[in-house]
Amino acid sequence: MTGLPEGSEITSGTDAAALAAGSALDLSRYRKLAVYIGMGQSFIDGVGHGNLRETTQAIAPGRAVTTRTSGDLQNLLPDRAYSGLYDTGTGRGRETPLLQASAGILPALEPDEGLLTMNFGRGGFGYAKLRKTGSTAVYDNWLRAIDQQQRYAASAGLTLTRLFVSWVHGHADGKLSAAEYQANLLELLGDLAADFASRAPGAETLICLSQLACRAGGERFAVGLAQHHAAQAEPRILMACPEYPIARVDGTHMTGAGYALLGAYHGRAIRKTLQCGAKWQPLHMASAERIGASVRVRFAGGEGDLTFDAHRPDQGAVVMGVRPLADRGFTWVQSGGTEAAITGVALTGRREITIGLSADPGASACARLILGATPAGGSGQEGFVGGDPATATGGATNIRTIGTDTDAWGRVLHDWALLSEIEVV
Numbered sequence: 001m002t003g004l005p006e007g008s009e010i011t012s013g014t015d016a017a018a019l020a021a022g023s024a025l026d027l028s029r030y031r032k033l034a035v036y037i038g039m040g041q042s043f044i045d046g047v048g049h050g051n052l053r054e055t056t057q058a059i060a061p062g063r064a065v066t067t068r069t070s071g072d073l074q075n076l077l078p079d080r081a082y083s084g085l086y087d088t089g090t091g092r093g094r095e096t097p098l099l100q101a102s103a104g105i106l107p108a109l110e111p112d113e114g115l116l117t118m119n120f121g122r123g124g125f126g127y128a129k130l131r132k133t134g135s136t137a138v139y140d141n142w143l144r145a146i147d148q149q150q151r152y153a154a155s156a157g158l159t160l161t162r163l164f165v166s167w168v169h170g171h172a173d174g175k176l177s178a179a180e181y182q183a184n185l186l187e188l189l190g191d192l193a194a195d196f197a198s199r200a201p202g203a204e205t206l207i208c209l210s211q212l213a214c215r216a217g218g219e220r221f222a223v224g225l226a227q228h229h230a231a232q233a234e235p236r237i238l239m240a241c242p243e244y245p246i247a248r249v250d251g252t253h254m255t256g257a258g259y260a261l262l263g264a265y266h267g268r269a270i271r272k273t274l275q276c277g278a279k280w281q282p283l284h285m286a287s288a289e290r291i292g293a294s295v296r297v298r299f300a301g302g303e304g305d306l307t308f309d310a311h312r313p314d315q316g317a318v319v320m321g322v323r324p325l326a327d328r329g330f331t332w333v334q335s336g337g338t339e340a341a342i343t344g345v346a347l348t349g350r351r352e353i354t355i356g357l358s359a360d361p362g363a364s365a366c367a368r369l370i371l372g373a374t375p376a377g378g379s380g381q382e383g384f385v386g387g388d389p390a391t392a393t394g395g396a397t398n399i400r401t402i403g404t405d406t407d408a409w410g411r412v413l414h415d416w417a418l419l420s421e422i423e424v425v
Contacts, residue, residue, distance in 0.1 A: 023085040023152070026062030030114035032161045033153060035196070036105060037142065038098045039130065040169030042123030043243075043262070046096035048253030054260045054409070055099040058087035064102050066117045067145065073122045074129070074136035081141075082148040088117050095256035096121075097263030100408060101166060104267015108274035113161060118145055126172035127184045132191040143195060150199045160200035165192055166266045170212035170227070171252070174220035181226035182233075185209075189236055206273065207237045208266050211282075211418055213244035213382040214395040218373045220382075221395060224419045228284065239282045240269035244372070244383065244396045245416050247319045251381030251392075257319045257409075264407035283401055283415040288369050288424045293340065295355040295424055296348070297369065302415025304401035305350045309414070317387025319411060322396045329372045329397030329417075330355060337365025353399070372397045372419035395419050 025033070038044035058064070066088040069081045088102050102117045109115060120142050122130065129136045153160050167188065173181060185207075193205035209231060214221040224242075231239035240262075247258040254262065269280040283302030288295055299306060310324035328345045332355070344356035361367060374395040382394035396419075403414040 023065065023156070024062065024087045025065045025085055025114050027156055027158075030063055030112055031157065032110060032113040032159045033149075034105075034109055034113055034115050034161050034164065035146065035149065036098070036102060036115055036117045036164040036166075038096070038119040038121050038166045038168065039138075039142070040121050040167050041125060041171055042121065042253060043259070044097060044121035044166060044168040045119060045123060046094045046256070046259045047123050048249045048255065048259075050249050050255070051094045051253075051259065052256040053093070053095045054256050055089050055095060057089055059089040059099065059103045060106055060115075061087050064088040064106060064115045064117065069119075073120060073138045073141050074125075076137040077141050077144070079144065079148060082118075082145040085116070085152075088115070095259045097166060097168065097259050097266055100260045100263030101267035101270070103408065104264055105164065105270050105274075108271040116149060120145075121168070124172060127169070127181075127188070130169075131184070131188065132195075139191075146196065146199055160203060162203050163192065163196040163200075163205040164270050165205065165207045167207050167209055168262075170220060170223040174223055176223065176226075178222040178226040178229065181223050182230045185226065185230040185237065186234065189234065193236070205236060206270065208240050208269050209237065210240045210262060210265065211242040211244075213242065214373065214419060215382050216374045216393045216395070218395070221373050221419065224395075225421065228418050228420055231282075235279060238269045238273060238280050239418070240280070241265040241282055242372075242416050242418050244392075244394060244419070245320045245322050245389075245400075246383065247387060248381070248383035248385055251383055251385055254383070255319070260409070261319055261407055261411060264411075264413060268405055268413060282418055283399075284418045285369065285371060285420055285422045288422050290361070290367065290424050293357040293360045295357065295369070297353045297355060297422075299351045299353070299399075299417065302401045302403075303405070304403050304415065306347055306353065307400060307402050308347065308398050309400050310398045311389040313390075318389065319387070320414070321384070321389040322398055322416070323384070323389040323392060325374075325396060325398050327355075328353075328399055329374075329395075331370040331373060332357070332367065333370060334361055334365055334367040337361035337363075340365075367424040368421055369424060370421040371399075371417060373421070
C-alpha cells in the first residue's frame with residue numbers, strides 16, 4: 001500500500017481516517033506504533049558532498065514507515081508535510097543514520113509493534129535554535145508532526161508506545177563548557193519526554209547519542225565529555241559509540257557508508273537496551289589505579305576483549321579506522337610530586353591496560369589520564385578522508401574491542417573507546 005499524495009493534509013478525524021486507509025503501515029498486523037526521530041545537526045540528516053546512498057530498499061515493508069517532508073525546518077511547515085506514511089528506506093536521495101538505525105531497532109520491538117521514523121535534523125544549528133521555545137521552528141515542527149500522528153493513531157485504533165531519539169549534535173556548540181552542554185541535554189530529555197507522554201500517556205522516552213569527535217588542540221573535547229557524563233548519569237540517555245573512527249568526505253561530514261555505520265551503532269544501542277532491560281554502555285575507562293611507576297586502567301562497556309588497532313597502509317581504504325597514535329591516545333597530566341611521563345602502554349588483561357611511567361610520581365602527586373584529546377597541534381580535520389585514517393588529525397584512540405555484531409554489509413561493529421578523562425587513584 002502507498003501513502004497519501006504529498007499535498008494531503010490531516011486537520012480532522014475524517015482526514016486522519018483517510019490517512020489510515022492509505023498508510024503504508026500494515027494495520028492488520030501492527031496495532032502499536034513506536035516513534036523514532038532524529039534531531040541535531042547535519043550528521044543526522046546525512047549531509048555531505050558525495051554521500052552515496054547505501055540503503056536502497058524498504059527496510060521492513062508494512063512495518064517500518066516514515067514521513068516525507070520538504071522545506072526548511074527553521075520555518076513552521078504546513079500540516080501536509082507530515083500527512084503521508086511511506087515505507088522507510090524508500091524515496092530518499094542520500095543515506096542518513098536513521099535508515100540503518102531503524103533496521104537495528106525493529107528486532108527488539110513487540111511482534112505487533114510498528115516503527116514510525118521521522119527526521120528533524122538541521123545542519124549548523126546550536127541547541128538554542130533547536131530547543132523547545134528556541135529561536136527557530138524546529139521543535140515546533142516536531143510537535144506538529146507528533147500531533148498529526150496522534151490523530152492518525154487514534155483514527156486507526158493504534159497505540160503510540162514509546163519514543164526513541166537519536167540526538168547527533170555538538171559542532172555548533174563546540175565552545176560551550178561541559179556543564180553547559182550537559183544541562184542542555186538534560187533539558188532536552190525533559191521536554192521531549194513530557195511532550196510525548198502528554199500525547200501518549202505512560203510512554204517512555206530514550207535519547208541515544210554518539211560522541212562528537214574533537215579537533216587537534218582539544219577543540220570540542222568538552223562537548224564530548226558532557227555527552228559521556230550525561231549518558232552515565234541519566235538512565236534515559238544512551239551513548240552508542242564515538243564518532244572519531246568513521247570515514248568522512250571532507251574531514252567533518254561522513255560518507256554514505258559512514259552514515260550507515262553510525263546508524264547501525266545507534267540502532268544496536270537502542271535494541272540491546274530494550275532486549276537486555278539494562279542500558280547499553282559504550283567502551284570507556286572505568287578506573288585508573290597507580291602503583292609506583294605503573295598505572296592500571298580498567299575498561300567497561302562495549303562487547304568483546306580489548307585490542308589495539310592502528311591502521312596500516314597495506315589494509316587499503318576503510319570505512320572505520322584510526323591512524324597510529326603516540327601512547328595509543330593516552331595523555332598523562334600531573335601536578336606535584338616527581339615529574340613523570342608515559343614510557344609504554346600494554347594490554348595486560350581482557351579489559352585492562354597498564355601504562356608504564358618514567359618515574360614514580362610519589363604520594364604527593366595528583367594525576368589524571370586523558371584519552372583521545374590529542375592536545376597538541378592546530379584545528380585540522382577531525383576525521384579521515386579518502387578511506388585513509390592517516391589523513392585525520394583530531395582526537396582519537398587506538399583502543400577498541402574485538403566485536404562480533406555486524407551491520408547490513410557485514411562490517412564489524414567494534415566498540416572504540418570513548419574520548420574521556422579520569423582521575424588516577
